[in-house]
Amino acid sequence: MRVLVIEDDDKIASFIVNGLKQAGFATDHSANGEDGLHLASTERYDAAVVDLMLPRLDGLSLIERLRRDKIDTPVLILSAKRSVDDRVRGLQAGGDDYMVKPFAFSELLARVQSLVRRATGGVAAEPTRMKIGDLSVNLLSREVVRGGEKLDLQAREFALLEYLMRNAGRVVSKTMILEHVWDYSFDPQTNVVDVLVCRLRNKVDKNFTEKMIQTIRGVGYVLKTS
Amino acid sequence: MFLRRLSHIRKTITFRLILWYSAFFILSTSFLFVLAYFLLSSSVRQKDREETHQKLGEYAAQYQTGGIEALKKEVSLEGRSGKEDPLFVRLVGAQNTTVFLNTPEHWKDFDLSQLDGNSRNRNQQPAYLQTRDREKGLEIESTILSDGSLLQVGQSTEEQEALLETFREVFTGFMIPAIILGIGGGSFLAYRALRPVRSLIQTIRSVSTGRMDARVSASQSRDELHELVMLFNAMLEKIETLIKGMHGSLDAVAHDLRTPLTRLRGTAEMALRSEQSQDASREALADCVEEADRILTMLNTLMDISEAETGAMKLHLEEMNISGLIKDTVELYAHVAEDKKVSVHTSSPHDLLLTADANRMRQVMANLMDNAVKYTPTGGRIDLEACQRDHQAVITIKDTGVGISPEDAPKIWNRLYRGDQSRSQRGLGLGLSLVKAVVQAHDGRIEVSSEPGVGSLFTLYLPSIVQTS
Numbered sequence: 031m032r033v034l035v036i037e038d039d040d041k042i043a044s045f046i047v048n049g050l051k052q053a054g055f056a057t058d059h060s061a062n063g064e065d066g067l068h069l070a071s072t073e074r075y076d077a078a079v080v081d082l083m084l085p086r087l088d089g090l091s092l093i094e095r096l097r098r099d100k101i102d103t104p105v106l107i108l109s110a111k112r113s114v115d116d117r118v119r120g121l122q123a124g125g126d127d128y129m130v131k132p133f134a135f136s137e138l139l140a141r142v143q144s145l146v147r148r149a150t151g152g153v154a155a156e157p158t159r160m161k162i163g164d165l166s167v168n169l170l171s172r173e174v175v176r177g178g179e180k181l182d183l184q185a186r187e188f189a190l191l192e193y194l195m196r197n198a199g200r201v202v203s204k205t206m207i208l209e210h211v212w213d214y215s216f217d218p219q220t221n222v223v224d225v226l227v228c229r230l231r232n233k234v235d236k237n238f239t240e241k242m243i244q245t246i247r248g249v250g251y252v253l254k255t256s
Numbered sequence: 257m258f259l260r261r262l263s264h265i266r267k268t269i270t271f272r273l274i275l276w277y278s279a280f281f282i283l284s285t286s287f288l289f290v291l292a293y294f295l296l297s298s299s300v301r302q303k304d305r306e307e308t309h310q311k312l313g314e315y316a317a318q319y320q321t322g323g324i325e326a327l328k329k330e331v332s333l334e335g336r337s338g339k340e341d342p343l344f345v346r347l348v349g350a351q352n353t354t355v356f357l358n359t360p361e362h363w364k365d366f367d368l369s370q371l372d373g374n375s376r377n378r379n380q381q382p383a384y385l386q387t388r389d390r391e392k393g394l395e396i397e398s399t400i401l402s403d404g405s406l407l408q409v410g411q412s413t414e415e416q417e418a419l420l421e422t423f424r425e426v427f428t429g430f431m432i433p434a435i436i437l438g439i440g441g442g443s444f445l446a447y448r449a450l451r452p453v454r455s456l457i458q459t460i461r462s463v464s465t466g467r468m469d470a471r472v473s474a475s476q477s478r479d480e481l482h483e484l485v486m487l488f489n490a491m492l493e494k495i496e497t498l499i500k501g502m503h504g505s506l507d508a509v510a511h512d513l514r515t516p517l518t519r520l521r522g523t524a525e526m527a528l529r530s531e532q533s534q535d536a537s538r539e540a541l542a543d544c545v546e547e548a549d550r551i552l553t554m555l556n557t558l559m560d561i562s563e564a565e566t567g568a569m570k571l572h573l574e575e576m577n578i579s580g581l582i583k584d585t586v587e588l589y590a591h592v593a594e595d596k597k598v599s600v601h602t603s604s605p606h607d608l609l610l611t612a613d614a615n616r617m618r619q620v621m622a623n624l625m626d627n628a629v630k631y632t633p634t635g636g637r638i639d640l641e642a643c644q645r646d647h648q649a650v651i652t653i654k655d656t657g658v659g660i661s662p663e664d665a666p667k668i669w670n671r672l673y674r675g676d677q678s679r680s681q682r683g684l685g686l687g688l689s690l691v692k693a694v695v696q697a698h699d700g701r702i703e704v705s706s707e708p709g710v711g712s713l714f715t716l717y718l719p720s721i722v723q724t725s
Contacts, residue, residue, distance in 0.1 A: 248545030
């Protein structure tokens with residue numbers, strides 16, 4: 031999996047590149063729009079992360095040029111502008127996803143992974159069962175079993191567990207949970223996520239020695255087995 | 257220098273208005289006078305002609321009945337009576353010899369020979385004679401009598417001329433003040449009409465030098481220029497609000513970000529200075545991330561508030577159902593309320609629609625609900641209700657919480673104000689400011705009534721769509 035990062039700020043670029051490398055991506059970086067366009071046109075990438083404010087050639091024009099040349103590498107736009115109009119403009123230019131700076135790296139990673147999955151036709155037949163460690167979930171019957179013991183979850187708790195399991199091993203942020211579980215595209219500045227996670231923990235982890243749902247302070251939550 | 261000033265004045269609207277006004281005034285006055293002059297002169301001439309014609313008839317009748325003697329008698333009789341100016345009477349025989357001639361004394365100047373030449377051909381037409389110095393005129397009518405002789409009667413135009421002369425003098429005497437009046441009136445009107453424009457120019461000058469509070473003084477009239485002045489003032493008002501809002505929010509942001517930034521820096525610095533274990537360093541780093549997130553949230557919220565307050569917030573208005581909005585809000589907080597053992601009740605008609613920015617309204621409701629849940633103790637109750645009242649959607653959120661003290665009540669909308677009850681709770685102190693700003697950006701309003709220890713009631717009034725079924 032190769033990802034191209036076009037970002038002119040050294041620090042931001044280096045933490046994106048390092049983070050993606052740690053997550054197993056081969057990563058190229060260019061610090062201006064022209065070089066970025068050249069790389070994107072000549073090499074084959076599975077996804078590109080493009081900043082909008084770039085020297086020499088701005089991000090929107092870069093994406094438009096790529097699409098005009100029939101290069102359909104999925105593009106995640108990074109921008110400091112957070113208005114809905116800017117978002118729409120970015121997506122209309124040919125971007126596939128839009129993220130506002132500052133962002134949590136875990137979220138960027140999740141979005142890049144989902145772009146790559148979509149592009150590689152990777153929406154494999156929706157699994158009806160997921161199993162991590164001794165925790166298994168049946169998406170059809172909505173049955174949750176851990177260590178042979180059936181767990182009784184409410185709708186939102188189930189939605190959260192399903193989301194965590196789909197992203198097992200990856201950190202998901204509060205914002206991502208709000209978006210997926212409640213369909214709130216903004217952070218209402220509440221503790222509702224903490225409360226829901228706490229309830230889920232009470233049911234999934236309380237009676238077991240291994241705690242699968244972990245809090246990564248300042249970042250989010252992750253579901254994993256040791 | 258003077259010439260340049262003059263050419264500048266010539267280019268001004270005031271000058272041109274004065275010029276046009278005076279020219280129009282003078283021309284129309286002159287036109288009226290000329291018209292009156294012609295009407296007067298032609299009617300006077302007409303009257304004299306009729307008189308001459310009548311006399312001609314009379315004399316002809318005398319001559320026909322009594323012959324030349326009767327005519328002479330009649331003429332001398334009239335001449336003596338002195339009632340009217342004496343007339344010129346001449347009888348020309350068939351052989352073109354003057355049989356009888358009565359000429360007033362002062363008419364000797366006329367060259368009567370002019371009449372002789374072709375008088376018979378033009379006998380029915382009035383002839384016009386002038387003295388040699390052209391000062392007096394004589395108008396003569398003639399008729400051919402049954403015996404073939406020609407009778408001519410004439411009258412001096414002296415009287416007409418005198419009358420018209422007086423008229424001309426009056427005209428000249430009148431025109432001088434009329435011109436003065438024209439220019440004066442023109443100047444006055446131009447000056448008056450352009451007064452709003454002058455004060456507009458003056459105001460724009462002072463605004464561009466930085467005096468944002470300058471306004472154009474409004475006139476009493478209700479004309480187009482007044483409307484322009486009013487619109488201009490309204491525009492200035494709007495600009496001033498925007499600029500003040502931007503200054504204010506910039507100050508507020510700068511001030512409010514200093515505290516969390518100091519905390520962030522302090523945490524990082526402490527971690528760097530001490531020889532801590534890796535775990536402690538990780539804790540410090542997590543603190544830094546959390547603090548950075550808080551700064552970001554604060555920045556975004558402050559930007560939202562000032563955008564909403566200054567009217568710069570872009571609202572993506574759409575039709576939305578209020579009961580759906582309430583349902584979303586309740587679902588978002590279902591677990592939080594359940595954990596706290598606070599019961600939530602809703603009541604809302606299904607068809608109550610609202611034109612609003614859906615995300616912003618969800619944000620408003622989430623903020624109000626968050627407060628309600630936060631300040632309602634275990635076992636309490638929250639009621640969310642909606643109804644329609646006179647084209648307004650009314651949404652109420654009632655809790656049985658700690659309430660707001662009367663001295664706090666007016667301040668809860670202020671940015672970063674946190675009441676005593678609120679200090680112990682998480683939050684930025686921006687929620688209610690944002691709620692109010694967003695509601696006002698939707699042309700709505702929000703009210704609160706509260707009793708400490710009993711509960712609070714927040715009421716939202718929003719313009720709604722009247723449902724036509």
